[in-house]
Amino acid sequence: YLISDLDIIQTFFRILTHHLHRFKCRFLILPKGRKIALTTIGVLTTGGAGLALMLQQSVKASDLELHPPSYPWSHNGLLSSLDHASIRRGYQVYKQVCSACHSMEYLAFRNLVGVSHTEAEVKTLAEEIEVVDGPDDTGEMFTRPGKLSDYFPKPYSNPEAARAANNGALPPDLSYIVSARHGGEDYVFSLLTGYCDPPAGVSVKEGLYYNPYFPGQAVGMAPPIYNEVLEYDDGTPATMSQVAKDVCTFLRWAAEPEHDQRKRMGLKILMGASILVPLVYYLKRHRWSVMKSRKIAYRPPK
Numbered sequence: 315y316l317i318s319d320l321d322i323i324q325t326f327f328r329i330l331t332h333h334l335h336r337f338k339c340r341f342l343i344l345p346k347g348r349k350i351a352l353t354t355i356g357v358l359t360t361g362g363a364g365l366a367l368m369l370q371q372s373v374k375a376s377d378l379e380l381h382p383p384s385y386p387w388s389h390n391g392l393l394s395s396l397d398h399a400s401i402r403r404g405y406q407v408y409k410q411v412c413s414a415c416h417s418m419e420y421l422a423f424r425n426l427v428g429v430s431h432t433e434a435e436v437k438t439l440a441e442e443i444e445v446v447d448g449p450d451d452t453g454e455m456f457t458r459p460g461k462l463s464d465y466f467p468k469p470y471s472n473p474e475a476a477r478a479a480n481n482g483a484l485p486p487d488l489s490y491i492v493s494a495r496h497g498g499e500d501y502v503f504s505l506l507t508g509y510c511d512p513p514a515g516v517s518v519k520e521g522l523y524y525n526p527y528f529p530g531q532a533v534g535m536a537p538p539i540y541n542e543v544l545e546y547d548d549g550t551p552a553t554m555s556q557v558a559k560d561v562c563t564f565l566r567w568a569a570e571p572e573h574d575q576r577k578r579m580g581l582k583i584l585m586g587a588s589i590l591v592p593l594v595y596y597l598k599r600h601r602w603s604v605m606k607s608r609k610i611a612y613r614p615p616k
């Protein structure tokens with residue numbers, strides 16, 4: 315006798331529906347009072363569980379911390395790529411504003427080629443920095459202009475220097491920051507644009523700034539951007555939200571350079587699978603049809 319997995323699952327569901335049906339029949343023949351009592355217990359239990367869950371969550375959230383809303387990023391869609399003009403502007407923001415305090419030590423100039431800049435442009439960008447290289451023939455270190463293969467320059471040579479220059483707060487490396495924080499670019503955008511006066515009765519220590527999105531609400535970073543903090547090369551009006559949006563898009567690309575390719579690959583796999591899966595299903599039915607339509611009968615000996 316042939317028992318396939320499908321048979322077992324079918325049997326299981328048959329038993330399940332049978333018991334559900336029995337339970338329903340038993341419930342229906344109960345006296346009215348019992349019915350009401352049982353229903354009340356059911357509702358109360360579900361309500362109680364819901365209330366407990368809500369209470370637990372409301373106790374967890376600190377009442378002054380704001381959670382970032384989800385913004386409609388143009389790269390949010392299942393098949394949407396990053397906005398590369400925005401990455402380019404975002405790099406400009408990083409270079410002119412954030413790089414004064416934040417390193418991006420996992421990014422090299424060559425990574426920008428074909429993403430936000432042409433190779434010639436990136437070469438010019440790289441040549442703007444001075445890199446210590448060596449030793450040369452005489453054993454001396456020397457400085458040379460940057461090359462495509464050089465990594466982004468760091469603002470501080472070590473974390474201690476970074477802390478000393480920032481009231482003891484360490485500006486984190488931004489290479490992977492949008493993946494390293496809950497809320498990703500929504501959080502970073504909210505953090506950058508969310509500075510405000512503390513509510514009445516709340517005071518922050520000197521050297522800290524009130525920001526409702528930062529855990530603890532007192533952040534060691536002074537508001538880094540404002541309207542017209544820089545002038546975009548492509549002429550886009552540099553409003554505060556535009557600057558924040560562009561730098562967040564740039565940071566998303568930095569944290570996930572494979573973003574566009576991942577989505578293109580996903581589309582290809584979906585298209586391939588939509589052809590292959592029905593074919594394979596048909597083939598399976600075809601191969602099994604003999605087995606599945608067999609009738610096994612028991613004929614008792616006469």
Ligand code: HEC
Nearest residue numbers: 411412414415480483484485486491502533534535538561
């Ligand atoms: C004047 C120095 C300075 C500049 C300029 C600056 N930051 Fe910061 N940033 C800091 C410091 C210091 C911290 C650490 C704050 C703390 O831990 O309290 C920080 C923290 C952060 C954090 C992490 C917050 C967290 O959740 O831990 C992000 C994200 C960030 N900065 C983004 C940026 C971006 C984007 C820019 C450019 C638009 C920028 N910063 C410009 C000094 C700076």
